[in-house]
Amino acid sequence: MKNNTNIDNQEDKIGKNFVFDENSCPVTATMKVLGGKWKPILINAIYLTAPARFGELKRSVKGITQSMLTQQLRELEDDGLISRKIYAEIPPRVEYTLTEFGLTLSPIMQAMAKWGEEYRINKQKA
Amino acid sequence: MKNNTNIDNQEDKIGKNFVFDENSCPVTATMKVLGGKWKPILINAIYLTAPARFGELKRSVKGITQSMLTQQLRELEDDGLISRKIYAEIPPRVEYTLTEFGLTLSPIMQAMAKWGEEYRINKQKA
DNA sequence: CAGTATCCCGTTAGATACTG
DNA sequence: CAGTATCTAACGGGATACTG
Numbered sequence: 001m002k003n004n005t006n007i008d009n010q011e012d013k014i015g016k017n018f019v020f021d022e023n024s025c026p027v028t029a030t031m032k033v034l035g036g037k038w039k040p041i042l043i044n045a046i047y048l049t050a051p052a053r054f055g056e057l058k059r060s061v062k063g064i065t066q067s068m069l070t071q072q073l074r075e076l077e078d079d080g081l082i083s084r085k086i087y088a089e090i091p092p093r094v095e096y097t098l099t100e101f102g103l104t105l106s107p108i109m110q111a112m113a114k115w116g117e118e119y120r121i122n123k124q125k126a
Numbered sequence: 127m128k129n130n131t132n133i134d135n136q137e138d139k140i141g142k143n144f145v146f147d148e149n150s151c152p153v154t155a156t157m158k159v160l161g162g163k164w165k166p167i168l169i170n171a172i173y174l175t176a177p178a179r180f181g182e183l184k185r186s187v188k189g190i191t192q193s194m195l196t197q198q199l200r201e202l203e204d205d206g207l208i209s210r211k212i213y214a215e216i217p218p219r220v221e222y223t224l225t226e227f228g229l230t231l232s233p234i235m236q237a238m239a240k241w242g243e244e245y246r247i248n249k250q251k252a
Numbered sequence: 253c254a255g256t257a258t259c260c261c262g263t264t265a266g267a268t269a270c271t272g
Numbered sequence: 273c274a275g276t277a278t279c280t281a282a283c284g285g286g287a288t289a290c291t292g
Contacts (some may be wrong), residue, residue, distance in 0.1 A: 037148065
């Protein structure tokens with residue numbers, strides 16, 4: 001739960017003048033990569049249907065628009081989570097796959113999925 | 127990584143007409159709770175300084191405004207992650223603590239923190 | 253088929269002022 | 273001290289049209 005790098009500085013124990021800074025929070029960094037409406041779904045979809053084609057994703061991811069799909073795929077690619085393979089064919093074909101690094105998200109996604117389910121149960125009671 | 131409840135339906139294996147729906151993605155549900163600019167930092171801050179007072183949080187969480195702090199604390203409370211204890215004193219005192227349920231986020235936060243650090247290293251190389 | 257380019261809107265976050 | 277109320281700015285996401 002220690003998500004502030006200042007924590008490493010033993011001089012600066014959690015005292016009255018300790019400061020929590022968003023820029024040094026690695027959880028926030030992860031959220032930026034996984035955040036937004038489509039990222040988790042897309043990662044999951046690509047994981048389960050790899051190699052995933054653009055048109056397939058457009059059909060299978062309910063409600064996503066073409067521009068959103070392109071944009072999100074670019075961001076995932078820039079973050080090194082997915083790889084994009086272009087086939088010089090007519091009609092054009094592009095396939096997306098999770099990279100090795102993208103696969104390292106697996107335990108986090110699983111933990112989040114499990115927690116999310118418990119959260120729903122918890123909310124229904126409240 | 128299976129974050130679509132449809133996955134449980136064995137009739138509907140990942141085929142050509144499989145649909146990924148945002149409403150049935152528990153990862154997205156978790157993201158809504160943990161998402162936004164301040165939630166991870168606040169959860170961490172409350173965890174490390176509990177019982178955390180309003181004024182303390184305002185001072186220690188760098189850059190947060192009073193209205194944002196109030197709003198985020200309310201949301202965390204409504205989600206059952208933190209508890210709010212009011213002391214009928216002058217001057218008024220309010221203390222925030224993680225609930226049992228809030229503490230169950232710990233493994234996720236730790237996993238995300240670890241991944242976020244590796245992501246940063248990965249990005250610097252690219 | 254797999255995109256790019258624009259324009260638009262709703263939500264989220266920030267600034268400021270006021271109060272029990 | 274610990275809030276609430278209100279207004280404004282920024283950004284994520286959506287609709288539509290066009291293209292190699």
